[in-house]
Amino acid sequence: MTTVKKSVAVLGLGSMGAALAEALLEAGHVTVWNRTPGRAEGLVARGARCAGSVAEAVTAGEIVLVCILDYGDIGSLLEQQGGGRAALQGRVVVNVTNGSPEEARAMAERVTALGASYLDGGIMAVPEIIARPEAFVLYSGSREAFEAHRGVLDAFARSVYLGEDPGLAPVHDLALLSGMYGMFGGFLHAVALVRSAGGPVAEFTTTLLQPWLGAMAGSLPAMAAQIDSGDYSVTGSPLAMQVAHDSIGDVSRAQGVSPELFAPLFALMERRVADGHGAEGLAGLVELVHPR
Numbered sequence: 001m002t003t004v005k006k007s008v009a010v011l012g013l014g015s016m017g018a019a020l021a022e023a024l025l026e027a028g029h030v031t032v033w034n035r036t037p038g039r040a041e042g043l044v045a046r047g048a049r050c051a052g053s054v055a056e057a058v059t060a061g062e063i064v065l066v067c068i069l070d071y072g073d074i075g076s077l078l079e080q081q082g083g084g085r086a087a088l089q090g091r092v093v094v095n096v097t098n099g100s101p102e103e104a105r106a107m108a109e110r111v112t113a114l115g116a117s118y119l120d121g122g123i124m125a126v127p128e129i130i131a132r133p134e135a136f137v138l139y140s141g142s143r144e145a146f147e148a149h150r151g152v153l154d155a156f157a158r159s160v161y162l163g164e165d166p167g168l169a170p171v172h173d174l175a176l177l178s179g180m181y182g183m184f185g186g187f188l189h190a191v192a193l194v195r196s197a198g199g200p201v202a203e204f205t206t207t208l209l210q211p212w213l214g215a216m217a218g219s220l221p222a223m224a225a226q227i228d229s230g231d232y233s234v235t236g237s238p239l240a241m242q243v244a245h246d247s248i249g250d251v252s253r254a255q256g257v258s259p260e261l262f263a264p265l266f267a268l269m270e271r272r273v274a275d276g277h278g279a280e281g282l283a284g285l286v287e288l289v290h291p292r
Contacts, residue, residue, distance in 0.1 A: 008152060009051070010030060012068035014069065020067060024152070033053070033056070085115050092116060100170055105165070123173075136158040140168035141164065143163075223283040246266060248266070269282070
């Protein structure tokens with residue numbers, strides 16, 4: 001990854017904050033702060049500087065990276081403990097705390113009112129893969145700040161800029177997590193069925209399910225194009241055919257497996273058909289969860 005020597009202050013040394021700080025040690029001078037100072041000991045041993053207060057950390061960093069648990073604490077952390085405008089003027093605040101689009105936009109207003117630039121970030125990684133190629137972070141907010149400091153941001157993960165609206169990073173973060181949880185829900189239902197028949201779950205997953213899901217993932221770009229165009233017609237496997245029988249639900253119940261992970265999707269499929277869209281494919285269900 002690109003290495004740019006700049007000073008960074010990291011506020012919050014939970015498992016993720018500590019991983020970010022460790023990766024940043026290779027990219028510049030890192031000052032860290034945590035409510036429990038003892039968490040900084042390992043980082044200090046590797047070259048970080050531990051600040052005795054938020055204000056001391058903020059004044060030491062061109063970039064102030066905030067990674068704490070509660071979004072509601074960030075404003076007071078910067079405004080009161082961090083020294084407010086006097087300390088933040090001209091700095092860049094990069095907030096990677098999980099929040100909502102509304103919270104990101106409100107925080108951007110508060111931070112810019114203090115004279116700093118603002119970037120909201122969504123970390124698409126677990127601490128163990130920070131600084132590895134598969135990790136990436138979504139950013140939205142000040143384009144100028146992102147372009148000026150991308151070299152530092154790339155030190156802990158591939159940086160993906162989404163736009164000036166600070167709310168874009170949290171929306172995309174939650175959208176990606178939604179796709180992940182949907183996949184995990186399908187996995188859990190699938191292996192429950194296999195287990196109910198006495199089959200080995202690990203073997204089924206590696207030899208059959210994982211390759212099958214990989215093949216099916218290849219259809220997502222075409223479905224996405226349908227959603228953008230609004231044309232959901234298909235030549236094979238229309239919804240009417242897929243809901244002719246609730247085979248998955250019926251067999252699940254017969255095997256003692258609850259269908260509750262699958263049932264909501266099947267209910268939407270039935271509803272779309274009842275509304276006269278039986279010739280469509282699955283992509284058309286988006287109109288039920290987010291009508292145009």
